[in-house]
Amino acid sequence: MTQEFSFAVHAVDGAARAGAITMPRGTIRTPAFMPVGTAGTVKAMYPDQVRAQGADVVLSNTYHLMLRPGAERIAALGGLHQFMNWPHPILTDSGGFQVMSLAKLRKISERGVVFQSHIDGARHELTPERSMEIQRLLGSDIQMQFDECVRLPCSDEEAERAMRLSLRWGERSRQAFGVQPGRAIFAIVQGGAVKPLRVESARALAAMDFPGYAIGGLAVGEPQAVMLDMIETVEPHLPRDKPRYLMGVGTPADLLESVMRGVDMFDCVMPTRAGRHGMVFSRFGRLNLRNARFAEDRRPIDAASHCPAARDYARAYWHHLVKSGEILAMMGLTAVNLAYYQDLMAGMRRAIAERRLGEFAAEVKAGWAAGESGESEGLN
Amino acid sequence: MTQEFSFAVHAVDGAARAGAITMPRGTIRTPAFMPVGTAGTVKAMYPDQVRAQGADVVLSNTYHLMLRPGAERIAALGGLHQFMNWPHPILTDSGGFQVMSLAKLRKISERGVVFQSHIDGARHELTPERSMEIQRLLGSDIQMQFDECVRLPCSDEEAERAMRLSLRWGERSRQAFGVQPGRAIFAIVQGGAVKPLRVESARALAAMDFPGYAIGGLAVGEPQAVMLDMIETVEPHLPRDKPRYLMGVGTPADLLESVMRGVDMFDCVMPTRAGRHGMVFSRFGRLNLRNARFAEDRRPIDAASHCPAARDYARAYWHHLVKSGEILAMMGLTAVNLAYYQDLMAGMRRAIAERRLGEFAAEVKAGWAAGESGESEGLN
Numbered sequence: 019m020t021q022e023f024s025f026a027v028h029a030v031d032g033a034a035r036a037g038a039i040t041m042p043r044g045t046i047r048t049p050a051f052m053p054v055g056t057a058g059t060v061k062a063m064y065p066d067q068v069r070a071q072g073a074d075v076v077l078s079n080t081y082h083l084m085l086r087p088g089a090e091r092i093a094a095l096g097g098l099h100q101f102m103n104w105p106h107p108i109l110t111d112s113g114g115f116q117v118m119s120l121a122k123l124r125k126i127s128e129r130g131v132v133f134q135s136h137i138d139g140a141r142h143e144l145t146p147e148r149s150m151e152i153q154r155l156l157g158s159d160i161q162m163q164f165d166e167c168v169r170l171p172c173s174d175e176e177a178e179r180a181m182r183l184s185l186r187w188g189e190r191s192r193q194a195f196g197v198q199p200g201r202a203i204f205a206i207v208q209g210g211a212v213k214p215l216r217v218e219s220a221r222a223l224a225a226m227d228f229p230g231y232a233i234g235g236l237a238v239g240e241p242q243a244v245m246l247d248m249i250e251t252v253e254p255h256l257p258r259d260k261p262r263y264l265m266g267v268g269t270p271a272d273l274l275e276s277v278m279r280g281v282d283m284f285d286c287v288m289p290t291r292a293g294r295h296g297m298v299f300s301r302f303g304r305l306n307l308r309n310a311r312f313a314e315d316r317r318p319i320d321a322a323s324h325c326p327a328a329r330d331y332a333r334a335y336w337h338h339l340v341k342s343g344e345i346l347a348m349m350g351l352t353a354v355n356l357a358y359y360q361d362l363m364a365g366m367r368r369a370i371a372e373r374r375l376g377e378f379a380a381e382v383k384a385g386w387a388a389g390e391s392g393e394s395e396g397l398n
Numbered sequence: 399m400t401q402e403f404s405f406a407v408h409a410v411d412g413a414a415r416a417g418a419i420t421m422p423r424g425t426i427r428t429p430a431f432m433p434v435g436t437a438g439t440v441k442a443m444y445p446d447q448v449r450a451q452g453a454d455v456v457l458s459n460t461y462h463l464m465l466r467p468g469a470e471r472i473a474a475l476g477g478l479h480q481f482m483n484w485p486h487p488i489l490t491d492s493g494g495f496q497v498m499s500l501a502k503l504r505k506i507s508e509r510g511v512v513f514q515s516h517i518d519g520a521r522h523e524l525t526p527e528r529s530m531e532i533q534r535l536l537g538s539d540i541q542m543q544f545d546e547c548v549r550l551p552c553s554d555e556e557a558e559r560a561m562r563l564s565l566r567w568g569e570r571s572r573q574a575f576g577v578q579p580g581r582a583i584f585a586i587v588q589g590g591a592v593k594p595l596r597v598e599s600a601r602a603l604a605a606m607d608f609p610g611y612a613i614g615g616l617a618v619g620e621p622q623a624v625m626l627d628m629i630e631t632v633e634p635h636l637p638r639d640k641p642r643y644l645m646g647v648g649t650p651a652d653l654l655e656s657v658m659r660g661v662d663m664f665d666c667v668m669p670t671r672a673g674r675h676g677m678v679f680s681r682f683g684r685l686n687l688r689n690a691r692f693a694e695d696r697r698p699i700d701a702a703s704h705c706p707a708a709r710d711y712a713r714a715y716w717h718h719l720v721k722s723g724e725i726l727a728m729m730g731l732t733a734v735n736l737a738y739y740q741d742l743m744a745g746m747r748r749a750i751a752e753r754r755l756g757e758f759a760a761e762v763k764a765g766w767a768a769g770e771s772g773e774s775e776g777l778n
Contacts, residue, residue: 094694326446
């Protein structure tokens with residue numbers, strides 16, 4: 019296995035790319051979906067299940083792990099890979115997004131962010147330097163620059179201020195990252211929904227020559243069209259030979275549309291969170307297993323799936339477990355969703371290699387629209 | 399595979415027996431521990447995991463399943479085995495115990511029990527005939543007679559009244575069970591903590607010639623010595639060629655002591671419930687993973703276990719997951735406990751075959767007492 023971080027594009031189809039990130043802990047086939055393991059666990063999944071479904075990398079959250087159990091403690095225990103029994107690549111975010119969405123009493127300055135823990139109210143500080151130190155302590159393979167992520171909609175002035183601050187923090191993050199053979203730091207493009215700001219951010223970061231580039235600050239409530247417009251705006255200004263990661267996205271439809279616009283990596287809590295609430299994504303569209311229409315449905319969720327939970331139990335059983343609040347419902351439906359996401363990514367990788375991504379996307383969308391016996395509850 | 403229900407004792411060691419129940423859906427190696435699948439799921443476990451750990455049979459609860467999703471619905475969906483994806487033997491209780499412990503506004507008469515559901519307050523009735531009908535609809539392999547189980551301590555008069563009522567209900571249950579090839583109905587010895595009542599109950603039921611015998615109404619709060627005394631009181635009056643099932647028991651120590659007194663089968667929520675609350679049973683005694691002493695403990699729960707959750711993760715990780723309320727903690731620690739219970743039963747079966755159960759029990763208890771580096775938090 020290589021000792022260096024590298025990325026290669028093996029096939030292109032329009033703006034879409036299929037390739038691989040290679041690093042000492044393994045290869046990430048792109049386009050890739052990264053299951054989210056917030057607190058050092060992909061919720062309701064054993065790590066060997068996550069791997070067997072086809073995940074090459076998982077994401078974990080700096081904010082959650084710094085608060086509990088603490089980055090220094092994880093380092094003392096041998097690092098995050100050993101802690102969570104996941105020997106494959108791990109990407110960590112910088113903590114910036116969670117500070118915005120979860121922490122209390124935030125105070126942002128040039129230096130960083132002071133905030134109160136949502137767990138116990140304790141005061142903490144995150145700076146670019148501390149975020150990178152935490153990610154290094156965790157042993158993360160792909161570390162994200164510290165940034166400020168604003169909610170949409172916001173004023174252009176606010177988006178500009180946060181984007182420029184994130185650029186300066188990006189430079190400080192890269193300095194703090196230093197040299198870590200086999201690992202990489204990714205920059206994060208910001209700029210809200212303001213195209214000139216997005217272009218300026220992408221160009222400035224591209225000039226700094228990071229090993230990878232993320233598009234941040236999207237999937238925060240804006241319509242899909244706005245998100246896709248921002249991707250199209252940014253994409254031409256990102257280096258072609260570096261991986262591109264759309265943070266926090268998204269639905270299966272978001273993944274299809276974004277890959278077609280040149281994105282290589284994704285993470286999202288949607289498949290895991292939806293699974294814990296009885297909602298599954300499938301070839302037939304979304305199914306809400308809580309719905310009474312499934313109470314006597316003998317069919318599996320998807321007889322053609324390679325996921326045992328999708329294949330070996332009746333929908334009526336999942337309906338019963340969801341209604342009864344049983345843990346197995348959260349386990350099984352999370353597994354169904356992550357398996358579907360990984361299958362969708364694998365399908366896109368094959369389609370790009372065969373230069374038929376447009377056709378593949380049309381087939382997938384037709385399946386969602388057709389549903390199965392009319393019981394689909396929405397597109398994916 | 400045989401089409402008849404049968405039981406054979408293959409080895410004895412003192413009062414202890416090792417043998418097998420054979421029936422169309424499989425063989426139950428005895429002494430056997432039956433994981434509890436209350437609502438059609440062994441909580442936080444996939445059925446193939448339960449099987450792989452060595453379980454030959456699971457228990458499911460008539461009370462819970464009659465209320466949700468309903469016995470007729472499960473029958474229409476192909477029966478409980480298909481519903482919960484467990485093709486191996488299933489034992490169902492009669493509902494009597496849960497009516498006592500969970501339902502509201504119970505009214506007991508000669509006919510049966512009228513009660514309100516703890517879920518929605520709806521009025522239901524359970525009689526010996528309806529209990530057996532439900533168990534038949536579920537497709538249960540071992541069905542329990544309907545009985546009245548009193549709480550201990552209770553007056554001798556109350557214990558006698560409930561015991562005699564249970565005898566009459568036993569006869570009605572057997573009538574209602576009828577002829578079901580390959581399946582069996584077990585009688586339940588009652589009588590509280592009153593020895594003459596226990597003896598009378600056992601003798602009367604033995605005279606009715608049931609395919610199996612349970613000892614009910616124990617493990618309801620009395621000291622272990624009282625429970626063991628009742629087992630010793632009842633055991634000589636139970637047919638030697640029929641399986642004996644001690645209901646709702648117990649701790650690992652209870653299992654050891656009861657097997658040495660001639661019990662063949664057990665069920666208990668303890669390993670599953672304890673696992674969901676961060677408590678594990680191990681060769682080193684009980685460990686409460688919530689305890690701060692485990693926060694930096696790099697050791698696995700038991701490096702020699704064949705259970706991945708016991709072997710492949712640090713105690714510090716489980717501590718973190720328990721403190722964080724993560725579902726994986728409930729999954730993994732439930733698996734650890736059920737694996738330990740199944741290993742303990744397998745060890746007892748081997749020891750009986752080798753006529754060294756006393757020695758085996760002493761070794762196991764010494765392991766609990768010694769703990770590991772002094773961190774055991776109690777005997778098992």
